[in-house]
Amino acid sequence: MAVRAVRGATQIDADEREQLLEATAELVEEVLKRNGLVPDDLISVVLTATPDITCEFPAYAARIAGLADVPLLSATEIDVTGAMPRVIRLLAHVETDLTRAEIKHAYLRGAAALRTDLPH
């Protein structure tokens, strides 16, 4: 049974929110680890959620996952018909000596199907 919490006058699904927090933390950690980055290398980070994700701001999830002093922004991904549901995307602007070709992207869990042209 889903545990429910209340934000303002609105009920939210606490289990879904916990999943969002965990998945976003995993994504942040993977992006940093794969590219040998630390939070200080991050200039800013934009996170998007598909429109079906309404339980929490991904930026909040990233903040408590370790990006406390990085400028963050949450936004909604475009609602394209037939697009993969329940996806969190992260676009980071970083200080790095890596070339674009050396950057390692992270498509985790089912999101790997979004870019089969990339190594995962």
Ligand SMILES: O=C(O)C(=O)C[C@]1(C(=O)O)C=C[C@@H](O)C=C1
């Ligand atoms: O990289 C992704 O997450 C995708 O879903 C692919 C893609 C693209 O076609 O380049 C599509 C939609 C997103 O806004 C970003 C990128």
